[in-house]
Amino acid sequence: MNALRNLKAMPYSPISVGDTKFIPTGINASDNITNDLMSRNLTVITGQTEEGKSLIIHRIALNAIDKGYRVLIVDGEHNQDFLINKLYQMVIGGNPDYYEFQKFNKHSIKEPKKHILEMIEAWHGDKLWLLSKKLLSDNIKKNYKTMLEYVTKIVRANNIDLVIYDNMMSLVSTSAAEKNEAQSEFIKSVIDMNEAYNAHSIVVTHIRKGQYERGEDVSIYNINGSSDIPGLADVIFVVRRNFKKESIEDPDGWLSIRKSRNNSIHKDIPLGFDKETGSLCEIKNGEIIVKSYGWKKEGEQVKWTLIQDKEPF
Numbered sequence: 001m002n003a004l005r006n007l008k009a010m011p012y013s014p015i016s017v018g019d020t021k022f023i024p025t026g027i028n029a030s031d032n033i034t035n036d037l038m039s040r041n042l043t044v045i046t047g048q049t050e051e052g053k054s055l056i057i058h059r060i061a062l063n064a065i066d067k068g069y070r071v072l073i074v075d076g077e078h079n080q081d082f083l084i085n086k087l088y089q090m091v092i093g094g095n096p097d098y099y100e101f102q103k104f105n106k107h108s109i110k111e112p113k114k115h116i117l118e119m120i121e122a123w124h125g126d127k128l129w130l131l132s133k134k135l136l137s138d139n140i141k142k143n144y145k146t147m148l149e150y151v152t153k154i155v156r157a158n159n160i161d162l163v164i165y166d167n168m169m170s171l172v173s174t175s176a177a178e179k180n181e182a183q184s185e186f187i188k189s190v191i192d193m194n195e196a197y198n199a200h201s202i203v204v205t206h207i208r209k210g211q212y213e214r215g216e217d218v219s220i221y222n223i224n225g226s227s228d229i230p231g232l233a234d235v236i237f238v239v240r241r242n243f244k245k246e247s248i249e250d251p252d253g254w255l256s257i258r259k260s261r262n263n264s265i266h267k268d269i270p271l272g273f274d275k276e277t278g279s280l281c282e283i284k285n286g287e288i289i290v291k292s293y294g295w296k297k298e299g300e301q302v303k304w305t306l307i308q309d310k311e312p313f
Contacts, residue, residue: 028289033260034260039200044203044235045236048214051240051241056280058087069161071162085109088112091293092295144172144186163190168186180227187228205224205229207223217238234262253273257269277290
């Protein structure tokens with residue numbers, strides 16, 4: 001389509017979905033407002049430290065996989081195996097019969113039993129990809145431009161639908177004088193990649209330090225980094241934790257929709273923490289809606305498990 005359009009020569013025609021993808025987050029109250037996460041768009045998730053941003057993006061990633069989409073998590077700081085273990089526990093849940101408990105110094109770690117692990121691996125197949133910045137070669141991670149070039153190659157080669165950049169601050173490491181310009185260029189490059197490969201990207205960032213008390217509602221214009229970010233994003237979520245919870249009926253936090261290019265509605269969605277899965281879940285009519293995934297339906301592992309555990313799923 002030309003940048004300059006003469007409406008007589010090129011009249012309007014009804015809008016078509018075409019090849020646009022709509023990736024649900026699994027939080028229905030949010031998806032109904034944003035119309036899911038549309039390909040070629042950008043979502044920014046922000047909030048203060050330890051308020052639940054990672055729990056939300058992990059939930060979104062797992063829900064996308066469950067719906068058949070291919071997900072790449074670009075991580076700036078976590079140990080890969082610990083992250084995978086955490087994601088698997090969110091899928092499996094808290095049933096102790098599904099785990100082996102291994103000693104880890106003064107603590108113990110839950111490891112999925114072999115047949116459970118096989119079922120999880122069959123469930124996600126090649127739809128889950130992790131890229132750890134700290135494990136990249138120095139040549140690739142030397143700056144955000146070479147790293148994004150590498151990400152783009154992965155997206156193109158593997159038909160990735162959803163890219164999650166966990167912690168922009170650790171991914172775009174540069175001098176303080178160049179920080180805002182670098183972050184703005186990073187976001188613009190992510191948007192260009194979304195357009196080129198019909199993908200959706202989520203970028204996780206923080207709120208500027210010292211602007212708010214923990215748990216307070218925040219303005220999107222206090223997102224840490226470039227002032228361009230609020231204008232460039234199509235959807236902005238703010239994750240807040242309820243540090244003043246007084247009763248069991250109170251939510252553990254909120255997912256606040258602070259921008260949606262397709263809908264001007266702003267909404268605070270109450271969340272509850274489910275200890276069994278380690279997930280933040282939507283609260284509806286006073287009940288926590290725990291997401292279940294289709295991993296128990298995958299392949300011959302189901303029959304094998306039924307025989308071994310004598311426990312119908």
